[in-house]
Amino acid sequence: MSTTTVQQNAASRQLLHNRTGAPDPSRLAPEDAFFATSPPRRVRQHSPLGLGASSGSSVRGMTEARRQREKERGRSGSRRRKRHWNKLLWFKQPYPDNYTDEETFLDHLQRNPRLQPYEFWSLMADSTVIIQHIASVIIFICCFVAIKEFEVSPVAVVSAGSISTVMGWILWDYWMGREEAAKVQALVEKEVVEDASSASSTSSLKDPQGLGLLIPNGSVSPRLGHSHSASATSITSNVSASSTGQSGSGTQYPPYGDPASSLSSRNKQRLATAKSALLIYCALLGLSPILKSLTDSTTSDSIWAMSSWLMCMNVFFFDYGGGTGAQFPASLSTNAAVMASAVMASRLPSTTHVFSITLFSIEVFGLFPVFRRQLRNSSSAGHRTLTYFLVIAASGGMGVIISNGGAVAAIVGAVLGSVLTFLVMGICCWWLIGLQKYKNEMYGPWDPARPIIRRHWDLTS
Amino acid sequence: MPYNIAMCSDCFFPQPGGVESHIYQLSSKLIDRGHKVVIITHAYDGRTGVRYLTNGIKVYHVPFLVIYRETTFPTVFSFFPIFRNIIIREQIEIVHGHASLSSICHESIIHARTMGLRTVFTDHSLFGFADAASILTNKLLKFTLSDVDHVICVSHTCKENTVLRASLDPLMVSVIPNAVVAENFRPLILPSDDTASPTDPHSRGTPAARRLGPNETITIVVVSRLFYNKGTDLLIAAIPRILASHPNVRFIIAGSGPKAIDLEQMIERNVLQDRVSLLGPARHEEVRDVMVQGHIYLHPSLTEAFGTVIVEAASCGLYVVCTRVGGIPEVLPGHMTEFAKPEEDDIVAATGRAISKLRAGRIPTELFHNQVKQFYSWTDVAQRTERVYDGISGVLPHDEFYPGTGAGAAGWSATRGRAGVQSFALIERLKRYYGCGIWAGKLFCLCVLVDYLLFVFLEVFAPRSRIDLARNWPKKQEEKGLDEVDAGMGVGKESGGIGRKRSARHRDREKRRDV
Incomplete structure (x- = not known):
C-alpha cells in the first residue's frame, strides 16, 4: 500500500470522527417524528436487535464499554484503541461483513411518522360526507320507485329537483364570486410584495423571455408557462370552469388583467352556464325516446341487477375527499350513476317519464355533489343541516316505499333511519379508531425521496 | 476450497444493467480464484441453450415465458426438473440468487433448499413498505428468505431494508458493495x-x-x-x-x-x-x-x-x-x-x-x-463473497462467522437455525415457512410440500444415475496452479502485487499512446 493511502486513511478517519461526534443534521432521527425540535440524540437503552438482551451482564458490559468509548472520544479521537464502526463502504473496516452495529443499525427508521390519532367527533363530522352521498342515492331510488309504483307525477319530481338546483346554483355563484374576489385581492397583494422584493433577481432571469417565446395563455395548461399577471386568471377561470358542471368544461374565458373587469367576465360565465344548461335540456329531450327503447328488450331482472351494481359502483368510486370545487367527482362514479338511471328509465311507461328521471339523475349525481362540496367548505352549519335533511328525507322515503304506507310510515321511517344512521356512524368511527393500533408504517432512507420542486420558476419563465 | 457455484437470476447479458454486470464480474473473479461458476438465466431473443463466456463462465439460458421487463412468469414448480438436471450435471454445491424481482432467483433458492444445497441471495435494490406492489414483493421475499443460508446486500441501507422486509437475523446479512472496473x-x-x-x-x-x-x-x-x-x-x-x-x-x-x-x-x-x-x-x-x-x-x-x-x-x-x-x-x-x-x-x-x-x-x-x-475492486468483492461461502458451508467455524452470538446457543439461534447448522430436514424447513403469516405461512408450507413431492418423484423417475456429469472447462485445470499462486499473492500482500502489475500494464499503454 502506498503512502498516499495511509495519509488519506488518516484524513478520512479524522473526517469520520468529526462526523460521528455530532449527529448528521440533514438526516432525520426517529425522535424527529415526535418532537418538533429534536433533543440531543440519546444513547439507546436497548438495542433494536435484542442482541445481548438475553443476559443482563452482557448488557451492562456493553453499556460500560460504550461509556468508556464515549469518554475516550471526548478526550481525544486519535487515542482510541479500536476504530469505531462507520456506516460507510469505501474503506475497509476491521469488522466482518456481517457485522451489525447496534448503535446505528436502523437508526433512521421512522415508524408512523405522520400518525394523527383520530378524534371521535371530528371523524363523525367527516363521515357525514359519505352519509350525504348515500342518502342522495337513496332519495333518487325512492323517487324512481315513487314514479314507477305510486304514479307520482314525474314532472313534479323533476320540477322540484330543478328548482332546488337553480337555487343551489344561485347560492354557489354567490360563493364563487366572493371567493374569486378574495383570491384576486390576495394575488394582487402578493404580487406587489414580490415585485418590490425580487425586482432585481427576476430582471436577470427575464432574458429568455425576450426572445419572443411567450406562450398564448389560453392554449396551455396552468402548470406550464404563464406570465405572472395571467396566472391569477388561469387559476380562477380554471376553478370556475371545472365547477360549473358540464357547462363550463368546453368553454374558454378570455383572461382579464385587473379585478375591475371581473364582473363582466362572471356575467359571461353565467351566460355560458345557462346556455349549456339549455343545451343539455334540449339534447335530453331529443334523446329520451331513444333512451326509452335502448334497453327495452332486456328483461327486468337484468335491469335491476345491473342498476344495483352500477349504483354500488357510484357509491364506492365517489370522490369523498376533495378540497375546494377544483375537481369533479370521479368521473367513473358519475358515469355509473347516469348509466344506471338510463337503464332504469327503460322500465318507465312514457317518454316524459324517461326525460324526467334522466334529468333528475343528472341533477342528483352530476351537480348536487359539486354543490355539497362547496357548501361544506363555505358553512359547516349549512352542511350539517343538509345532512340532517338528507338523512330524514332518505329514511322517510324508504319507510314509505317499504311499507307502502302514508305519512305515519314516513315519520316512523325517518326516526328509525336517523337513529340507525347515527348508530352505524358511531360504531364505524369507533371501530376505525380501534384499528389504529395496528397501523405500522415504516419509513427510512430506502424510501424514494419526495423531491421538492418550486414551481415558481415555471411561472415566471 | 473450491466450490461449484450456480448464479441464478433473470437479469443477465445480453440485457444491459447493473445486476447483469455484477453477476458477470463476480463470476469471472470467482473463477479466477479457482471456483467453478455456472449462470442460470432465461432465454433471450437469439440467445438460447448453453453458452460459454470469457474465462469459461457457462451460461444456461432456460426457455421461459418473459412477461415484463425481462422478468419471467413465476411458475413455482415447472422450473424444477430442468433446474435439478443442471444442478446434478454441474455438481453444484452453492446456489446464489440475484435481484429480488427475479422469479428464477426465488425459485432456484427454494428448489435448491429442497435438494439440500446451500443458498445465498444478493439483494440489489431498495423497496418501500407502503404500496401494494412492495407489499407483494416483500411477502414473496419473506417466503424465499425464510430458508436461505446467507444474504448479501450492496450497502448498509440496503441491509437495513432487507432485514426489515424479510424479517431476517441481521447477522445473516453481509454487506459487500458493488465495484467498478x-x-x-x-x-x-x-x-x-x-x-x-x-x-x-x-x-x-x-x-x-x-x-x-x-x-x-x-x-x-x-x-x-x-x-x-x-x-x-x-x-x-x-x-x-x-x-x-x-x-x-x-x-x-x-x-x-x-x-x-x-x-x-x-x-x-x-x-x-x-x-x-x-x-x-x-x-x-x-x-x-x-x-x-x-x-x-x-x-x-x-x-x-x-x-x-x-x-x-x-x-x-x-x-x-x-x-x-x-x-x-x-x-x-x-x-x-x-x-x-x-x-x-x-x-x-x-x-x-x-x-x-x-x-x-x-x-x-x-x-x-x-x-x-x-x-473498490471486483477481486475484493469475490474474496469477501468467498468468505460468505466458507461460512455457510461450515469451513469457517460458526463463532468466527457469526461474532458476538456466544457458542451458537444464544437466544434466537435455536429458533432460526443458522447457516452451517441450518437444517435441511423437511419439518424444520416447514417450521420456518410457517411463521411467514397467518395465511401466507400455510400457503408457503403447501408450496414447499409440493416441491418436496416433486423432488421425490423426480428422484424416482429421473434418477441421478441417468444424468451425465458435465465436463469442467478444461482451461481451469491448466491454470489452476497459476491461479492459486495469484490468489495467494493477492491475499498475502493485500492488493500490492496486483496493483503493481496493473500499473505496469498502464505504463505499456501510455507508451503505446506516446508512440
Whole structure:
C-alpha cells in the first residue's frame, strides 16, 4: 500500500470522527417524528436487535464499554484503541461483513411518522360526507320507485329537483364570486410584495423571455408557462370552469388583467352556464325516446341487477375527499350513476317519464355533489343541516316505499333511519379508531425521496 | 476450497444493467480464484441453450415465458426438473440468487433448499413498505428468505431494508458493495503511476493544468435513465437556475426514458440548446467517453441502493454532486462528493458550491481515479463473497462467522437455525415457512410440500444415475496452479502485487499512446 493511502486513511478517519461526534443534521432521527425540535440524540437503552438482551451482564458490559468509548472520544479521537464502526463502504473496516452495529443499525427508521390519532367527533363530522352521498342515492331510488309504483307525477319530481338546483346554483355563484374576489385581492397583494422584493433577481432571469417565446395563455395548461399577471386568471377561470358542471368544461374565458373587469367576465360565465344548461335540456329531450327503447328488450331482472351494481359502483368510486370545487367527482362514479338511471328509465311507461328521471339523475349525481362540496367548505352549519335533511328525507322515503304506507310510515321511517344512521356512524368511527393500533408504517432512507420542486420558476419563465 | 457455484437470476447479458454486470464480474473473479461458476438465466431473443463466456463462465439460458421487463412468469414448480438436471450435471454445491424481482432467483433458492444445497441471495435494490406492489414483493421475499443460508446486500441501507422486509437475523446479512472496473473508467489525463508526483514527466495532467480559470467552461455531466425515480424532475427544475446563475457552465446529458420529453421541453422553453446537449441513450461502454468530457457529475436520484454510476464518475475524475438518499452517502468519501437534499433549491446550491470549489482548484480530481481503484475492486468483492461461502458451508467455524452470538446457543439461534447448522430436514424447513403469516405461512408450507413431492418423484423417475456429469472447462485445470499462486499473492500482500502489475500494464499503454 502506498503512502498516499495511509495519509488519506488518516484524513478520512479524522473526517469520520468529526462526523460521528455530532449527529448528521440533514438526516432525520426517529425522535424527529415526535418532537418538533429534536433533543440531543440519546444513547439507546436497548438495542433494536435484542442482541445481548438475553443476559443482563452482557448488557451492562456493553453499556460500560460504550461509556468508556464515549469518554475516550471526548478526550481525544486519535487515542482510541479500536476504530469505531462507520456506516460507510469505501474503506475497509476491521469488522466482518456481517457485522451489525447496534448503535446505528436502523437508526433512521421512522415508524408512523405522520400518525394523527383520530378524534371521535371530528371523524363523525367527516363521515357525514359519505352519509350525504348515500342518502342522495337513496332519495333518487325512492323517487324512481315513487314514479314507477305510486304514479307520482314525474314532472313534479323533476320540477322540484330543478328548482332546488337553480337555487343551489344561485347560492354557489354567490360563493364563487366572493371567493374569486378574495383570491384576486390576495394575488394582487402578493404580487406587489414580490415585485418590490425580487425586482432585481427576476430582471436577470427575464432574458429568455425576450426572445419572443411567450406562450398564448389560453392554449396551455396552468402548470406550464404563464406570465405572472395571467396566472391569477388561469387559476380562477380554471376553478370556475371545472365547477360549473358540464357547462363550463368546453368553454374558454378570455383572461382579464385587473379585478375591475371581473364582473363582466362572471356575467359571461353565467351566460355560458345557462346556455349549456339549455343545451343539455334540449339534447335530453331529443334523446329520451331513444333512451326509452335502448334497453327495452332486456328483461327486468337484468335491469335491476345491473342498476344495483352500477349504483354500488357510484357509491364506492365517489370522490369523498376533495378540497375546494377544483375537481369533479370521479368521473367513473358519475358515469355509473347516469348509466344506471338510463337503464332504469327503460322500465318507465312514457317518454316524459324517461326525460324526467334522466334529468333528475343528472341533477342528483352530476351537480348536487359539486354543490355539497362547496357548501361544506363555505358553512359547516349549512352542511350539517343538509345532512340532517338528507338523512330524514332518505329514511322517510324508504319507510314509505317499504311499507307502502302514508305519512305515519314516513315519520316512523325517518326516526328509525336517523337513529340507525347515527348508530352505524358511531360504531364505524369507533371501530376505525380501534384499528389504529395496528397501523405500522415504516419509513427510512430506502424510501424514494419526495423531491421538492418550486414551481415558481415555471411561472415566471 | 473450491466450490461449484450456480448464479441464478433473470437479469443477465445480453440485457444491459447493473445486476447483469455484477453477476458477470463476480463470476469471472470467482473463477479466477479457482471456483467453478455456472449462470442460470432465461432465454433471450437469439440467445438460447448453453453458452460459454470469457474465462469459461457457462451460461444456461432456460426457455421461459418473459412477461415484463425481462422478468419471467413465476411458475413455482415447472422450473424444477430442468433446474435439478443442471444442478446434478454441474455438481453444484452453492446456489446464489440475484435481484429480488427475479422469479428464477426465488425459485432456484427454494428448489435448491429442497435438494439440500446451500443458498445465498444478493439483494440489489431498495423497496418501500407502503404500496401494494412492495407489499407483494416483500411477502414473496419473506417466503424465499425464510430458508436461505446467507444474504448479501450492496450497502448498509440496503441491509437495513432487507432485514426489515424479510424479517431476517441481521447477522445473516453481509454487506459487500458493488465495484467498478476502474480500468474502464480512466480519466482523460491520468498520472501514469499510483505514486506519481505532480512533476512526473509521464503525467501530462499536472494539477496546474486542471485548475480552472474563472472564465473557463465547466461541464456538468448527467448519465442516467430519465425516469421519475432517477430524479429527472429535479434535474429539469435545477438546470435553468444553475445556468442562469453560472454563465460559463454547460450540461451534457446522456440517457433516455419517459422524462426525456420534459427535459427537451425545458430546454426549448428556456432556449438553452447551446448550453445543454442531449446525447440520447448511451451504452455502458460509451459512458466513460461521455463522463471524461465533464468536470462535475450531477446525480439527482431519488432512491439508490448503491449508485455504481457515481463511483464510475469519480473514477473518471469527476467531482460528484448527488442527493443524500438510500445508500449513496456510504459510497464515496466526503472530498469527492457534494451532497444535497432532494430539493430543487439545495441541488442548485450544492452545484454552485461544487463549481466554486472546482474553480478555486480545491478539489484534487486527478487523484480520484487511483483512490477509487483502491476503494473498490471486483477481486475484493469475490474474496469477501468467498468468505460468505466458507461460512455457510461450515469451513469457517460458526463463532468466527457469526461474532458476538456466544457458542451458537444464544437466544434466537435455536429458533432460526443458522447457516452451517441450518437444517435441511423437511419439518424444520416447514417450521420456518410457517411463521411467514397467518395465511401466507400455510400457503408457503403447501408450496414447499409440493416441491418436496416433486423432488421425490423426480428422484424416482429421473434418477441421478441417468444424468451425465458435465465436463469442467478444461482451461481451469491448466491454470489452476497459476491461479492459486495469484490468489495467494493477492491475499498475502493485500492488493500490492496486483496493483503493481496493473500499473505496469498502464505504463505499456501510455507508451503505446506516446508512440
